[in-house]
Amino acid sequence: MSQMTQTLTTTPPTDELVVPFHCDRCGALAKVRVVLSSGSDLVFCGHHAREYESKLRDIAVDIIETDSEAHVSR
Numbered sequence: 168m169s170q171m172t173q174t175l176t177t178t179p180p181t182d183e184l185v186v187p188f189h190c191d192r193c194g195a196l197a198k199v200r201v202v203l204s205s206g207s208d209l210v211f212c213g214h215h216a217r218e219y220e221s222k223l224r225d226i227a228v229d230i231i232e233t234d235s236e237a238h239v240s241r
């Protein structure tokens with residue numbers, strides 16, 4: 168009897184934070200990575216993260232500060 172191995176649909180977040188991201192809006196070094204429920208993500212600098220914060224809270228499943236790697240999702 169063959170046992171099915173667990174299929175992970177989400178990519179492990181470990182190796183994603185080592186890459187320097189740049190803000191989707193202005194190209195500045197990103198401070199925040201926003202993971203969407205669709206599985207894609209957006210990156211913003213501190214300025215734009217604040218500007219879009221209320222919108223991002225609606226659509227994000229996780230908001231990660233790439234600076235401190237702290238999870239700030241609520």
Ligand SMILES: [Zn+2]
Pocket residue numbers: 190191192193194195211212213214215
């Ligand atoms: Zn920006």
